[in-house]
Amino acid sequence: DAGVTQSPTHLIKTRGQHVTLRCSPISGHKSVSWYQQVLGQGPQFIFQYYEKEERGRGNFPDRFSARQFPNYSSELNVNALLLGDSALYLCASSLEYMGQGAAGYTFGSGTRLTVV
Amino acid sequence: QKEVEQNSGPLSVPEGAIASLNCTYSDRGSQSFFWYRQYSGKSPELIMFIYSNGDKEDGRFTAQLNKASQYVSLLIRDSQPSDSATYLCAVRGGQNFVFGPGTRLSVLP
Numbered sequence: 001d002a003g004v005t006q007s008p009t010h011l012i013k014t015r016g017q018h019v020t021l022r023c024s025p026i027s028g029h030k031s032v033s034w035y036q037q038v039l040g041q042g043p044q045f046i047f048q049y050y051e052k053e054e055r056g057r058g059n060f061p062d063r064f065s066a067r068q069f070p071n072y073s074s075e076l077n078v079n080a081l082l083l084g085d086s087a088l089y090l091c092a093s094s095l096e097y098m099g100q101g102a103a104g105y106t107f108g109s110g111t112r113l114t115v116v
Numbered sequence: 117q118k119e120v121e122q123n124s125g126p127l128s129v130p131e132g133a134i135a136s137l138n139c140t141y142s143d144r145g146s147q148s149f150f151w152y153r154q155y156s157g158k159s160p161e162l163i164m165f166i167y168s169n170g171d172k173e174d175g176r177f178t179a180q181l182n183k184a185s186q187y188v189s190l191l192i193r194d195s196q197p198s199d200s201a202t203y204l205c206a207v208r209g210g211q212n213f214v215f216g217p218g219t220r221l222s223v224l225p
Contacts, residue, residue, distance in 0.1 A: 033213070035215075040217075041217050041218075042120075042122075042204055042215035042216050042217045042218050043160070043204070043215045044215075045212070045213065045214065045215075048213075056212075088159075090159055090160070104148075104150050104162050104165055104206070104208075105162070105213070106162070107159040107160050107161070108159060109158070109159050110159050
């Protein structure tokens with residue numbers, strides 16, 4: 001049974017460019033959350049989607065946007081990339097809203113974004 | 117701003133010893149608490165969760181929760197070199213699921 005899959009695994013972009021990261025949750029999971037993890041720090045919450053609606057947004061600028069599709073997969077978009085956007089972007093899926101239930105969140109392997 | 121704090125470490129323990137990892141949180145309304153392990157360059161994986169005050173044991177791992185003190189800990193008994201990783205405390209309350217900065221654990225052979 002496939003876990004949370006993210007693509008691409010690695011990405012190098014130039015400042016000012018746009019990037020789209022993709023995530024497919026575990027089959028049956030309706031909640032997808034996005035986190036940014038800068039080296040040496042814990043994951044920082046960006047967005048949560050549940051049943052295709054945005055249910056939470058972290059303290060990130062409007063350059064960050066996301067959406068969830070009818071099949072519950074999700075995209076994270078970042079416009080006008082800055083050097084400081086270089087990080088590991090993690091997608092987490094859960095069966096229920098806000099990772100409720102014993103399982104909490106299951107994370108994908110992440111997308112390593114480097115902005116040069 | 118809801119905060120979760122951890123000692124960044126590194127925490128070094130000899131093989132076979134008990135490793136004790138601590139976490140404090142600011143939101144008294146927090147409902148559930150999770151410990152994730154993250155190996156270098158990998159994504160976090162769930163080790164344990166705890167909802168109620170007291171201890172919860174799972175194999176070599178014990179999670180301890182004290183809501184009055186807003187404190188949660190993770191004990192790892194008989195530590196192994198393979199336990200060397202960063203341990204992330206995560207707290208859920210209301211609309212938030214917040215991670216701490218993580219504690220880096222090094223188990224020395």
